Amino acid sequence: MNASKPFTEFHPRWFRQRPSTYWWLWKWAYLRFVLRELSSLAVAWCVVLTLLQARALAAGAAPYADLQDWLRTPWVALLNAVCLSFLMFHSITWFQLAPRAMVVRLGGWRVPDALIIAGNFAAWFAASAAVAWLALGAGR
């Protein structure tokens, strides 16, 4: 206890106003932050969809065709389109943030942020192309 500091027996409560639950709605930077966080729901949905596809594929041609029919219903297609835009948002923001989370040095030379970002985008396109090539070429 520092004796030189004045001491009050009953410490006053700090005045802190609780921000509104919707604090993130009124500024684009905050909204962007919350939308980016919500993109995780699209990630979870994509996992569920992948598991459903795997189960249908293993179950046979008829269950697989049923799943394709279900994926064609308007609300599922709309949900997938919305989720895809959230996933793109996640990818773009993730790759742009990468240089701040990870500084790459090559023999004392710090690789510029722009180069890391460009490398990330190149890896994204290469991985997407590889998946598309494998998936669409299956059985041909």
Next chain:
Amino acid sequence: MKRPIEPLLWGLFSAGGVVAALLMPVHLFLFGLAIPLGWLEPPSFEGLQSLAAHPLARLYLFVLCSLPLFHWAHRFRFTLYDGLQIKHLNEVISAVCYGGAILGTFVAGYVFLVSR
């Protein structure tokens, strides 16, 4: 409160974020929209089935499902914590989020690594 498990959770979040960023858009585009809606010529059922049955593809799909679930858990936990300020339910939220990710990992492990 000290949480020695936090670095592990952040590491899983980060790894899942990379996997999700690199691979999920193309998966959702192909298998959620382009193939069922007929935008692209669909692969044959048998071809897709044998591709998905390949051991490397199984391992790939397992990683594609498990790591991003931990990414979801970490982000969703803080969305509820910061966004909606549900701070008094912190333990419940953590249990639901990470428990969900662990459960999902077991399901993915069963689907891709154990069954057939």
